[in-house]
Amino acid sequence: MYTVTFDAKLKKLVLEAFNKDIDDSGYVVEKTNPTQRVLSPDGEEIKLEDFAGIKNGSEVFIKSDLISLMELCDSLS
Amino acid sequence: MNIFDKLKSIVNVDISKLKELHIGVIGNNNTSIKIEYHDNRTILGIDPNTVDSLEKDKVIQILRTVIDAKGLVIEEKSKKLLDDFKSEDKLQTNQDILSYFKGKLPGQDLEILRASLFILGEFVKGHSIESLKKDVRNRYGTRGNNIVNLYSAGYFGTVIKPLLEEMSARKDFSITIFFARYEVIVTQVTFAVFVNRRISSTELRNEVMAKIALNKKYGIKKLNLHGIGIDNVNKIQELLTSIRQEIQWPPQIDSEKGFITVTINF
Numbered sequence: 001m002y003t004v005t006f007d008a009k010l011k012k013l014v015l016e017a018f019n020k021d022i023d024d025s026g027y028v029v030e031k032t033n034p035t036q037r038v039l040s041p042d043g044e045e046i047k048l049e050d051f052a053g054i055k056n057g058s059e060v061f062i063k064s065d066l067i068s069l070m071e072l073c074d075s076l077s
Numbered sequence: 078m079n080i081f082d083k084l085k086s087i088v089n090v091d092i093s094k095l096k097e098l099h100i101g102v103i104g105n106n107n108t109s110i111k112i113e114y115h116d117n118r119t120i121l122g123i124d125p126n127t128v129d130s131l132e133k134d135k136v137i138q139i140l141r142t143v144i145d146a147k148g149l150v151i152e153e154k155s156k157k158l159l160d161d162f163k164s165e166d167k168l169q170t171n172q173d174i175l176s177y178f179k180g181k182l183p184g185q186d187l188e189i190l191r192a193s194l195f196i197l198g199e200f201v202k203g204h205s206i207e208s209l210k211k212d213v214r215n216r217y218g219t220r221g222n223n224i225v226n227l228y229s230a231g232y233f234g235t236v237i238k239p240l241l242e243e244m245s246a247r248k249d250f251s252i253t254i255f256f257a258r259y260e261v262i263v264t265q266v267t268f269a270v271f272v273n274r275r276i277s278s279t280e281l282r283n284e285v286m287a288k289i290a291l292n293k294k295y296g297i298k299k300l301n302l303h304g305i306g307i308d309n310v311n312k313i314q315e316l317l318t319s320i321r322q323e324i325q326w327p328p329q330i331d332s333e334k335g336f337i338t339v340t341i342n343f
Binding site for chain 1: 155191
């Protein structure tokens with residue numbers, strides 16, 4: 001599986017690439033529907049500071065905490 | 078067209094160095110993408126504040142191409158944490174521990190234990206673990222925090238595993254009986270002293286009295302003692318007799334042949 005890494009300062013650009021924006025409270029939202037906050041695989045809303053990346057296929061938004069990354073590790077195995 | 082060819086069609090990069098691709102930040106008011114190669118890694122540098130829209134669209138196209146090809150786009154520090162976790166998780170010693178406890182811990186505790194193994198590994202390497210512990214606490218609450226602390230103090234090896242082995246040797250053993258005792262250990266860890274065979278009676282008395290004094294100082298009015306094995310059970314029973322005047326009597330005792338849990342109130 002091909003992986004691209006990015007600098008943390010480019011989070012907004014990465015989100016823009018997938019039609020996402022940040023609301024006034026700092027949460028990742030759908031650009032076309034800013035009231036819809038994006039959810040992580042465990043059903044949590046994602047703040048910009050906790051956004052870690054996006055996974056293959058459908059839009060799976062990954063958070064940067066250890067437990068989310070452990071779950072990512074399992075899904076990639 | 079494979080992904081490397083697709084990426085090359087967007088930005089003119091050396092395919093042989095595309096094994097690793099990183100999108101980084103450069104300053105100096107650049108309007109275009111700067112391509113560099115370091116140690117077999119391709120770095121596309123942009124200034125997000127001044128990059129022109131055509132160049133920015135190339136970066137966006139690259140990101141979408143990777144995701145469309147079922148790849149992963151991930152922030153650099155998270156990638157490092159992911160890789161560090163994978164390495165630690167694969168260690169045979171850690172896999173052996175997880176295999177042993179698989180099916181023997183309730184709910185999500187095996188996953189918490191898995192995180193605990195990694196956290197201890199990071200601590201031993203001298204890395205900061207505060208944010209990792211916070212991540213566990215945020216997801217799993219106080220229980221998660223307790224399990225991390227139990228593991229780092231060695232209690233999975235010196236208390237929980239022996240308890241399980243002692244109990245499972247009994248004819249009437251069921252895992253739910255073990256869970257009940259395990260639950261006390263996990264939820265009450267901050268108020269507990271675990272008695273092991275290495276500690277002498279005098280050392281145990283001193284430790285318990287110090288713990289009582291500390292708890293009293295902060296308004297905590299109880300302490301739990303856990304012992305596994307006949308010798309430790311006897312040690313605790315002797316201790317109770319010796320500190321009778323210091324505590325509320327009688328203490329709450331939950332004891333069977335090979336293990337004991339005592340709640341002391343004071």
